[in-house]
Amino acid sequence: MRLTSTLALFLPLLLAGCFNLGDRREPIPYEAFPGRGEADRKTLVIVLPGRADNVEVMREFGVAQAIQAGWPEVDVWLTSATLAYYTDGGLPERVRERFIEPARAQGYERLILMGASMGGMGSLVVDEAHPGVFEHLVLMAPYLGRKRVMREVESAGGIRRWQPGPKPELVDRSNFDRELLWRQVANYAADPALRQRVWLAYGEEDRLAATVPLIAPALEPAQILPRPGGHKWVVWNAAATEIFARLRAQALSTAG
Secondary structure (H helix, E strand, O other), X not given: OXXXXXXXXXXXXXXXXXXXXXXXXXXXXXXXXXXXXXXXXXXXEEEEOOOOOOHHHHHHOOHXXXXXXXXXXXXXXXXXXXXHHOOOOOHHHHHHHHHHHHHHHOOOOEEEEEEEOHHHHXXXXXXXXXXXXXXXXXXXXXOOOOHHHHHHXXXXXXXXXXXXXXXXXXXOXXXXXXXXXHHHHHHHHHOHHHHOOEEEEEEOOOOOHHHHHHHHHHOOXXXXXXXOOOOOHHHHHHHHHXXXXXXXXXXXHHHO
16 A cells, blocks of 8 residues: 555644644654663663654653553653654654664664554554564554544444455545554454554543444453543553553563
8 A cells, every 4th residue: 555645634634733743854853761770671662642742741741651660671762753744644664764773773672662642543553564563552542533434333333343345555535544543453353463462541531432442342351451531641651550560571471
């Protein structure tokens, strides 16, 4: 599939409101937070922000600290992958050049991608473009596009029955959410190995929580974490600490 520049028209309409735009002429800014103690230099968590967020906002809310409260040894890169880096369809290649390739060059063996809201959408898009790169995907109340596609999934009897049809040659304004978001969720539903990689957290009062009943059948129930509250980092941080504590336990069990 080819991703066309018509996304420049599509995304700003869907993501209208307060956001940090950024400058896609520049490499995606980021800030590194090394793990504590005997740091696990094999594991790196890359975080994609929501539409109103960037590195500075996530630093203020203690996102890296919340992750490391669950897995103290991991390194965390908070990124300013803001809206500008999406609008020409170039986010996956920017993430590859800016983060994936440098991380591999630095010796990281385990990459984990976490995204909140718009960043959750971005995580799905990046995972679709770079299959097998990320050992885990952590989605915090991901934005999943238009209600029209959601109604289609619901009318089909859910994500396990929904048939997206053949892949089109082009991905554009008319089919972006169907092809890069819901088709990817359907892939998780169809493949146990894929869905075991994916974690979902959301606030029970979150404005995007209505998508959860449609996503949930595609994921492992134990890896879905509802929490009290709304569409806020304080909710996602609490879930992140628990998720990364579980991932740390899994990693230690596997290493042992």
